[in-house]
Amino acid sequence: MSVHYFSSVPQAGHRVREVTVTLRGRTFRCLTDRAVFATRGVDRGTRLLIETMSVGEGDVILDLGCGYGIIGLYAAALAPHGHAHLVDVNARAADLARENAVRNGITNVTVHAGDGVEPVGGIVFDLILTNPPIRAGRATVLRLFTGARDVLRPGGRVLFVARTGQGARTLARHVASLFGNVTELAKGGGFRVYAATREPAGV
Numbered sequence: 001m002s003v004h005y006f007s008s009v010p011q012a013g014h015r016v017r018e019v020t021v022t023l024r025g026r027t028f029r030c031l032t033d034r035a036v037f038a039t040r041g042v043d044r045g046t047r048l049l050i051e052t053m054s055v056g057e058g059d060v061i062l063d064l065g066c067g068y069g070i071i072g073l074y075a076a077a078l079a080p081h082g083h084a085h086l087v088d089v090n091a092r093a094a095d096l097a098r099e100n101a102v103r104n105g106i107t108n109v110t111v112h113a114g115d116g117v118e119p120v121g122g123i124v125f126d127l128i129l130t131n132p133p134i135r136a137g138r139a140t141v142l143r144l145f146t147g148a149r150d151v152l153r154p155g156g157r158v159l160f161v162a163r164t165g166q167g168a169r170t171l172a173r174h175v176a177s178l179f180g181n182v183t184e185l186a187k188g189g190g191f192r193v194y195a196a197t198r199e200p201a202g203v
């Protein structure tokens with residue numbers, strides 16, 4: 001039976017392992033498990049997004065589809081006066097993200113298990129980071145981006161990464177029609193990182 005990474009309650013057995021990640025001069029040791037994205041180590045696209053992202057020290061951040069939490073943990077470390085909310089529909093991933101925050105001494109995070117932005121409704125974000133679940137299908141991905149736009153403050157940004165061979169440029173066009181803008185920030189290793197800004201009301 002194939003095991004995918006976006007079940008809300010995965011039925012697959014456990015195979016917990018620890019991965020070590022060093023990026024931007026900081027090392028995290030994180031637990032991963034079966035039925036969670038990138039169980040053998042940090043995805044190359046995720047790495048490119050972490051290396052590219054600029055984070056304000058006081059930013060309120062959303063890691064949308066956090067997996068075991070690595071993007072949100074780096075973002076929280078870069079925002080010592082801010083706070084990162086990490087959301088994943090996969091309860092096993094959310095549990096790992098929570099434990100990984102504790103194991104790495106990151107206290108300015110809150111992890112939520114749930115669908116899209118539903119668990120963080122009412123919070124206004126400066127920055128949303130996502131390596132979106134392309135395998136969950138275009139309808140799900142576009143729903144996540146629509147939700148992201150709606151919880152960003154005017155002038156706030158969403159940064160996302162996608163594999164060029166899995167439709168990164170097409171996704172960027174969809175995001176451009178949703179936000180009115182999109183910019184390519186980086187590319188490498190078969191991935192592209194983009195940013196879109198929520199335009200101020202009335203624009």
Ligand SMILES: C[S@@+](CC[C@H](N)C(=O)[O-])C[C@H]1O[C@@H](n2cnc3c(N)ncnc32)[C@H](O)[C@@H]1O
Nearest residue numbers: 006037046065066067088089090115116131133
């Ligand atoms: C490509 S993975 C990225 C995981 C992690 N951010 C990383 O870079 O390692 C996408 C994540 O989105 C999650 N996801 C899928 N559908 C979702 C939804 N409707 N709401 C929240 N998260 C979702 C998946 O469970 C998965 O963990």
